Amino acid sequence: MIEIREVSKRFQDRQAVAGVTLNIHKGSIFGLLGSNGAGKTTLLKTAAGIYRPDTGTVLMDGAPVYENPDIKRRLWFMPDYPYFFPQATIHQMARFYESVYEGWNGNRFRELGELFPLDVKRKLNRMSKGMRQQAAFWLALSCMPDVLIMDEPLDGLDPVMRRLVKNVLFQEVAERGLTAVISSHNLRELEDLCDHVGIMHNGELLIEKELDELKSDTHKVQVAFRDERHESAITSRLTILHQEKRGSVCLYIVKGEQARTRQAFAAYQPYVLDLLPLTLEEIFIYEMEGAGYDISPILL
Numbered sequence: 001m002i003e004i005r006e007v008s009k010r011f012q013d014r015q016a017v018a019g020v021t022l023n024i025h026k027g028s029i030f031g032l033l034g035s036n037g038a039g040k041t042t043l044l045k046t047a048a049g050i051y052r053p054d055t056g057t058v059l060m061d062g063a064p065v066y067e068n069p070d071i072k073r074r075l076w077f078m079p080d081y082p083y084f085f086p087q088a089t090i091h092q093m094a095r096f097y098e099s100v101y102e103g104w105n106g107n108r109f110r111e112l113g114e115l116f117p118l119d120v121k122r123k124l125n126r127m128s129k130g131m132r133q134q135a136a137f138w139l140a141l142s143c144m145p146d147v148l149i150m151d152e153p154l155d156g157l158d159p160v161m162r163r164l165v166k167n168v169l170f171q172e173v174a175e176r177g178l179t180a181v182i183s184s185h186n187l188r189e190l191e192d193l194c195d196h197v198g199i200m201h202n203g204e205l206l207i208e209k210e211l212d213e214l215k216s217d218t219h220k221v222q223v224a225f226r227d228e229r230h231e232s233a234i235t236s237r238l239t240i241l242h243q244e245k246r247g248s249v250c251l252y253i254v255k256g257e258q259a260r261t262r263q264a265f266a267a268y269q270p271y272v273l274d275l276l277p278l279t280l281e282e283i284f285i286y287e288m289e290g291a292g293y294d295i296s297p298i299l300l
């Protein structure tokens with residue numbers, strides 16, 4: 001497990017990360033969202049032990065990550081622009097990692113080679129951004145890290161490769177309990193990949209939730225009441241995140257258990273009562289609206 005405890009990091013006059021606390025469990029895929037400059041990269045680099053936090057600590061299985069070679073052998077950070085040695089080919093990078101990473105697995109490297117359509121003898125600096133990103137995944141996963149921290153790894157990949165990489169990550173999580181942390185600007189991109197999601201803004205972690213919990217806990221209710229007074233009466237009985245009216249039909253976004261929500265509305269014997277599921281995007285919009293933030297930049 002990764003424990004990020006009260007971590008802050010400042011660059012000159014800029015507070016990049018401000019008191020973030022977060023636990024990421026083994027075998028979890030955690031998605032970190034946020035607008036430009038929110039502090040995602042800084043938090044991920046601190047979590048990976050690349051930056052020393054100004055205050056707070058990052059622990060992996062109870063041991064500090066910063067300047068801890070034993071932990072670094074089990075943790076891999078994939079930057080948004082993967083770095084390779086100048087002039088190196090995939091084959092040469094593979095030989096290098098094999099010599100320095102205990103976890104290097106030649107069989108896994110060959111297996112993944114069947115999936116990524118790349119020439120191992122071609123120089124990486126002649127490849128496109130998306131091809132280099134594929135190579136970075138291939139090499140990283142061949143080192144069999146326990147934790148893989150990725151900064152916007154899907155951005156340069158085409159849709160087929162995105163799907164492939166997502167499937168490989170699912171497989172790694174299911175078969176050997178990989179823990180993955182992935183940052184992105186796009187909520188929709190992360191929706192089908194992650195089990196937990198956090199949103200950063202101005203260095204702070206505004207929301208951190210399990211997706212299933214979020215989805216089962218928030219409902220859209222369409223209702224036509226018999227009496228207009230019921231429209232405001234219901235608000236004192238439930239946690240309403242959002243409310244609007246279209247003609248005679250009222251729309252409520254309600255937080256809470258489904259049966260209890262239905263029961264509360266049904267008590268007024270409305271003409272129409274429908275409970276509808278929300279997309280993750282809608283849930284975040286309403287949650288963030290409730291917290292006073294505009295998250296449209298990460299909805300793309």
Ligand SMILES: Nc1ncnc2c1ncn2[C@@H]1O[C@H](COP(=O)(O)OP(=O)(O)OP(=O)(O)O)[C@@H](O)[C@H]1O
Binds near residue numbers: 012014037
């Ligand atoms: N090395 C650095 N020196 C000075 N300021 C930095 C440095 N790295 C980041 N910052 C500042 O810290 C803040 C957070 O940056 P960070 O790169 O962590 O954000 P981000 O959420 O990853 O952004 P983006 O989505 O644009 O990649 C920004 O204001 C940035 O200018």
